[in-house]
Amino acid sequence: MIQHRILTVYPQAKAREVWNLIREDVREERYQFDVDVIIDGIDNERLHTSKDTADGMSFKRFQNMLSEVRKGIRE
Numbered sequence: 001m002i003q004h005r006i007l008t009v010y011p012q013a014k015a016r017e018v019w020n021l022i023r024e025d026v027r028e029e030r031y032q033f034d035v036d037v038i039i040d041g042i043d044n045e046r047l048h049t050s051k052d053t054a055d056g057m058s059f060k061r062f063q064n065m066l067s068e069v070r071k072g073i074r075e
Contacts, residue, residue: 003069005033011073015063022047 006018013021023042025033041048041056048056 001036002033002039003066004073005035007066007069007073015059015066018066019047019059019062 002022003018006013006021010017010021019042022033022039025031026039026042031037038049038051039047040050045059046056047059047062
């Protein structure tokens with residue numbers, strides 16, 4: 001849902017741009033995109049939520065998910 005919210009505002013954003021928007025949203029505690037406040041932390045290569053395993057989500061997995069979200073928006 002977070003990726004979807006960003007893509008509705010920034011439809012041409014690349015994966016790293018989306019990642020950085022999320023990171024800024026969380027870091028600055030704006031929660032414009034993470035409205036449910038599910039992200040615990042995010043750095044250059046890992047995103048962590050309270051539901052994650054200890055390793056969190058890699059940037060590569062994030063890219064793959066973003067591709068699926070884009071496909072869903074186009075359909």
